[in-house]
Amino acid sequence: MRILILGGTAFLSAEIVRQAAAAGHRIACLARGTAGPPPPGAEWIRADRSLGAKAYGGVSGEWDAVIDVARNPAFARDALACLADRAAHWTFVSSCSVYADHSVPGATEDAALLPALDPGVESTAENYGESKAAIEDATLAAAGGRAHLCRAGLIGGPGDGSDRYGYWPARLARDNKPVLVPDIGGHPTQVIDVRDLAGWILLAAERGTTGALSAVGETVPFGQFLEAAREAAGHRGQTVTAGEEWLAQQGVEYWSGPDSLPLWRPPGHDGFMARSNQAAKAAGLVLRPWQETLADTLLDERSRGLDRPRRAGLAPATEDRLVASLAG
Incomplete structure (x- = not known):
């Protein structure tokens, strides 16, 4: 597969690069490089996403999969506007922080979500869940039935x-x-190993998995x-x-x-670290x-x-x- 990773230099996105390279995929990473260069095996498209559409000028051709880990809705919307029509599959690494209620153990993907952050409002640590919810909405609007919303829980493991x-x-x-x-x-x-999450994201891209799925570990x-x-x-x-x-x-x-x-x-x-992972596991998520x-x-x-x-x-x-x- 030809895979574009918007990021690729730190923790989860770097682990995705390592596993994709080991699997023989052709990978490009669009990143500033402030955390260092991407792992070996990836083409580095050096760009600053704060520049808007200009950041994607060096991205050419069609892609089997695009993977975005953004937390800033403006960055995500620009990427979708420039690239969604050229991607057969689009993964947005969202977060379980998009859920509005964290009090119920065992909650599934149909639980209510936070309201999306309004356009023009600055994305901050305090409105992280609302920011991710806004990017989910934008991803569905631009990529529709080609979009996988990977709602990750707490990620742990080497490199965190x-x-x-x-x-x-x-x-x-x-x-x-x-x-x-x-x-x-x-x-x-409830912690998901970064290596398991990266492997699941790649598997979902290979299979064309779509929809919202909570990628969380066992309790x-x-x-x-x-x-x-x-x-x-x-x-x-x-x-x-x-x-x-x-x-x-x-x-x-x-x-x-x-x-x-x-x-x-x-x-x-009480339910913040006790969400159901059954849907993701049924779709191929494997946990060590x-x-x-x-x-x-x-x-x-x-x-x-x-x-x-x-x-x-x-x-x-x-x-x-x-x-x-x-x-x-």
Whole structure:
């Protein structure tokens, strides 16, 4: 297949390039290259999507598949206007953040969506779900029955720079000091390995799969995940459990960002990491055992440095202070 990837230099899109090249596809990546060049095996069409239609001047010919990971609706609309008529299949990597309600475990693809971000409104981290919803609408309008809306859940695995999954095995491997954990042992976690997601996106393109599908992992109780991470990391210190209300009172953040506890969700998010993946699995999504993702993530975290600055998780000094507060 002749595949154009709008991106291709970081995490998921780079993994798609690697797998597509290994499968013998002809790949081109349209990207600025701020995260580095695409992996070997891809033609690099160096372009800045903020330039609008001008960014696609170097893209020629017809494509068996186009894959877009955009989060900015303006960028996505320009790409669709310039390329949709030349693509036999169009994949938009959307997000489960487009769903309006995260309170119901087991929800399927027919759940209500957030309203699309209005044209002209700036796309920000705060309106991420609305931005993705707007791109879904634009994709369906331009590519119609040729479009696959891949609604990805939390992506983990080697190379993840968000730290929303890797924080825990890395923290447990860093030292044997007490580890502060939220009291959510029975709460579900749901992570899809980046390698499985990339493989599924390519398979869907090869098969011509269309429609909206939630690409999410299997659910694993947080306590089970944490114990497996502790064993894999060889941590022999204490785990100090703190109540959710107390953590919130201390200013600990949910989910991500500085001084957060990843995989801990705000109230009303019982279904956020417990969505159904049955439709995607019926369409060909294959998931490796979650323990394999955990083990490979730990290896990757060790190689990148357990003490490196992180985008999510508690800073060591914050964790020490909170543990001492609980002990006192």
